[in-house]
Amino acid sequence: MSRREWRKALKKMRRKRVRQKLARERDLQLEQLEALKMTDPNYVAYLRETEQLEQQAQQRLEERSRYENALWMDRERECQLAFEKRRRLIEDEQREENAKREKIRQEFEEQEKKIMAAKLERERLLKEFRKKLQERERMWAEFLAGIDDHVATLCEMNQTRPGGNPCVFFGKVGACRYGIRCSSNHQTPGLSELIMMANFFAHPALDDQQHKEYGNDASLEFDEKELNRFYNEFFFDIIDEFESFGPIRGIFVCRNYEPHLRGNVFIEYGDMRSAAKAYQRMNGRFYASKQLKVEFRSPITWTSAVCGKWGHIS
16 A cells, blocks of 8 residues: 555544544433433423424324225225125026026926927928828729719718807808808718809999999999800800709709809719819819819708899799
């Protein structure tokens, strides 16, 4: 170490010793001053009062802290209760929603099962119907060919309301104003000597509709001779065609104004095979721009079927 550096370190050490000495003297003075103050009763009372104030302030601070902590705990408890209540409410709503969805799913599955079952049932019934139709067509072809083995089956009655009371009007005249909506049972044979074509004969004189300008006088333009002439033309126009299937016992034409009876033509053959041939050939054909619908009917007692106004059979 050089002399200069040595002198610099020595001066630094001296300054440090001076500072330490001054600090010890200052501390000694403070201790003496404090000891002198402690001998003063007023100062001691001041210290005690200051200490009490500090303790009271600390107690108030602790009480404030405990109070705020209690408030926080109450708020926390209320929040927990509200959260738990909200959670239970959400769970109940979710449970109800799941129950509704499950119910809807079950109802949908039940509906799908019913639809599928109904579809299968319809397919089964359709297959049975097609099978019966094919079997009936076979029996029908054999009957037309001269084989009478299935006559009893072909003559079986078709019923609109099985087990219901027979419709008196349908049994009497072969027609009913209510049609398939009738609450009574309509029985029609599958095969008979008598066939019927509804509304086959048409003429304005049979039209009883209310005209907006002429009222009920719209049909007065056509007298009885005109109606008979038109009927004779109609009769000779169809007789050759229907006689080609077999001998005819009688042709009956209904002159009633009611829509379900107006112009109904009944043709009674001497045997069922001739009627079957007429049914097969004429059903669905067109006459005067009108498609014919041929149906079998049970034998009708015409003396009781004809109304009192027309006391004869055409």
